[in-house]
Amino acid sequence: MNQALAKKTTVRDDVATESRERPAIRIKGLSKRFGSFTAVDNVTIDIARGEFFMIVGPSGCGKTTLLRILAGLEAPTDGSIDVSVEAGSQRPVNSMVFQGDSIFPWMTVWDNAAYGLKMRRAPQAQIKEVVGHYLDRTGLLKFADAYPHQLSGGMKQRVSIARAFANDPEILLMDEPFSALDAQNKLLLQEELLRIWEENKKTVLFITHDVDEAVKLGDRIMVMTAQPGRVKTVVPVSLPRPRDVLELQQNPEFGKLVHQIWSSLRDEVQRARELDEAKGVRK
């Protein structure tokens, strides 16, 4: 781990000097149409290296589609994405924490978490060290030999997060990783995620429906419009780090931000509902 940590410190130095010139992700005029249906429309945004970037928007507005394009799982119809990686970096560009249950039921917790490294044919010693580290950080070390069906929903979600982190990517794409959890587990996992993130400050794109969560975790929050998905506004969150997700709720600034995001989002959710009703689609 020492070596990895050392590497990460240099990354942090980079942020200060380079981030203004060279954003980690530069999205320009990105659109995605499925047939005649426009899911994502002309999204332009720069995301800085090491930034924790939140995406909120009504259901069906194209958040997942946007992330899937970034992950290379879907081709854009229009526009471009530039992902700049450190010169000489051997790390994978991105790893995704998928919306919903995505850990392999036929692999143990350990093998799930080691998946990315194994696919990259990483040396056995490195796999042991890195996977061990992240299973420890997510409190799963005791369950390393368990199969997913023996785990609770929250634990499965943590495996998914450990799998993405252990792959040590430049960018983490997280699609509603906590949405299926109860409030208590969610709070714990948010804390855990922030702690792990503080270790190495990876660039994170994080989708959520939970406005509190967006403000607690993010450096900036992008609100998207209902169909077609456009950038409505991007709100910077100037709350100091490291953050304590419990303490934060007492912070007046926190309340103001939640209110601001909510009121921006409310119109869109309302509009999405009207659109759905007009189409006779029940969400």
Next chain:
Amino acid sequence: MSAHIEAETVRPVRSWKLSENTRDRLISIASPILLLLVWEIAARTGLIDTRFFPAPSSIFETLVTLSSTGELWQHTAASLQRLFIGFLVGGIPALILGIIMGLSRPVRAVFDPLISATYPIPKSSILPLALLIFGLGEGSKIFMVAIGVFFPVAINATAGVREINKIYLDVGRNFKASRWDTFRTIALPGALPVIMTGIKLGVGMGLVLIAIAEMMGAKSGLGYMIWAAWETFSVEQMYVGLFVIAIIGFVLTLVLNEIEKRLVPWKR
């Protein structure tokens, strides 16, 4: 207080009661024994025609004779060997083709119509053709088993792969799994439960077909033994053959269930 009372009353009751599993097992052992007993009595009292339904005791006598001369083992071994080789010859290509069909649309487009068109042909009706092509030797028998195993395994492998939640394939892509890795770490294990069902069906089918194939132009095997018994009016020997085939089917099911448990530990 009430919890205490409950605990004391519940404990003795439980210790007297057989677990449901044990009870079911006892019943499933007792019922065939009972049937044999009724059969024996009916045969001895002349209630049933012993030319068609000889008493179990006389069948057992024949079984002892046949096995002491080694004849029974020779036939059993011949059938098992054909079954095993045929299983590999039909099963392995079926597995590979089935999984690739599940993963690749073009490959599916090529083979799906072929399989759909040939699958409904009763396999036993191919026997004359198999004899024509492979002759009276081992080839035709192995071919028949292989045909029987091939279809259920290939069809289930395709279905199994296609039923895998697409999200797992996306995970594979996102984590840069190669084609071979996708096959090895996602398609094969993900489809394995459905494939195992196909293998069980295939083995059952292979057993049916080996018995039929051995009745035509064979000089060994349980099917041959049954057929020879018909020709010599040795009803007991016929029953011995049927009995051994039944046992083989039963044991294979147990073995395959055990293999399934080991290969698919993630399914409850």
